[in-house]
Amino acid sequence: MKYVSVAETAKKWKISERSVRNYCASGRIDGAFLTGKTWNIPEDAQKPERANHKPSLPPTLLERLSAERRAKISGGIYHKVQIEFTYNSNHIEGSRLTHDQTRYIFETNTIGIGGGSVKVDDIVETANHFRCIDLIIENAKRPISEALIKELHRTLKNGTTDARQDWFAVGDYKRLPNTVGNMDTTLPEDVPQKIQELLFEYNAKKEKTFDDLLDFHYKFECIHPFQDGNGRVGRLLLFKDCLKHDIVPFIIDEELKLFYYRGLKEWNHERGYLRDTCLTAQDKFKRYLDYFKVPY
Numbered sequence: 001m002k003y004v005s006v007a008e009t010a011k012k013w014k015i016s017e018r019s020v021r022n023y024c025a026s027g028r029i030d031g032a033f034l035t036g037k038t039w040n041i042p043e044d045a046q047k048p049e050r051a052n053h054k055p056s057l058p059p060t061l062l063e064r065l066s067a068e069r070r071a072k073i074s075g076g077i078y079h080k081v082q083i084e085f086t087y088n089s090n091h092i093e094g095s096r097l098t099h100d101q102t103r104y105i106f107e108t109n110t111i112g113i114g115g116g117s118v119k120v121d122d123i124v125e126t127a128n129h130f131r132c133i134d135l136i137i138e139n140a141k142r143p144i145s146e147a148l149i150k151e152l153h154r155t156l157k158n159g160t161t162d163a164r165q166d167w168f169a170v171g172d173y174k175r176l177p178n179t180v181g182n183m184d185t186t187l188p189e190d191v192p193q194k195i196q197e198l199l200f201e202y203n204a205k206k207e208k209t210f211d212d213l214l215d216f217h218y219k220f221e222c223i224h225p226f227q228d229g230n231g232r233v234g235r236l237l238l239f240k241d242c243l244k245h246d247i248v249p250f251i252i253d254e255e256l257k258l259f260y261y262r263g264l265k266e267w268n269h270e271r272g273y274l275r276d277t278c279l280t281a282q283d284k285f286k287r288y289l290d291y292f293k294v295p296y
Helices: 006-013 017-025 061-071 077-091 099-108 120-138 146-157 188-203 210-223 230-244 254-266 272-291
Strands: 033-035 038-042
Touching: 006 017, 006 038, 017 038, 061 077, 061 120, 061 230, 077 099, 077 120, 077 230, 077 272, 099 120, 120 146, 120 230, 146 188, 146 230, 188 210, 210 230, 210 254, 210 272, 254 272
Parallel strands: none
Antiparallel strands: 033 038
């Protein structure tokens, strides 16, 4: 595909270069993308229709995330989700990067450590988690599949110390038995069948409730299909399907971590623990949506 400049497009459409840049930044020109500070516009792009009123924002969270990602908008809800979700999901799994360090990596693609030392894996997995969030936005409307589950794990663990171990399968199911919270999980040889059964059961439900999503998450974590990274992959899938089914998503932070783990442990006996914890996290996320004026 051939791309043209802002100036060429402005001349062709008989509008100002400023208007063309605004169309690009708001995601109204399909296929336009930035290289550095320069917009590249498909030669056959159609001029957006001019409205007599201020254009409305994308109506759903998924559409807003997609639009802001395409336009590389800084400081919006996409920017907020990337930093908050990545920091908290990694932090409850033991990452020692601070919130500011996580933000700095996302905003500059460089490392600002300051005093003290950090694990290289924490940095690598932070950058990888940003890419995982992009994957779930791209695939939000599709059913959860084995291919997506493995791709998320491959993306998350790529380039880590684990990835260099012969016994660690990056982007594939575990080779050694493991436990979670002193509980046994599915044996390696049984993982493929258990995942297929879980996906068949879950995807057979056309309309999914909040509890359906939580039940899938619980069963996925019980299977614990990977050697490491199960919690983060599981929470990414949970966030993805919240977007798909227009359910307000949520982020488990340090304050809710122990309640979240208790909720998973007790799900089969008392669903209220996990449900109430996730609803509390959902209330926190609604404050982001209110601030950025995203309807829900």
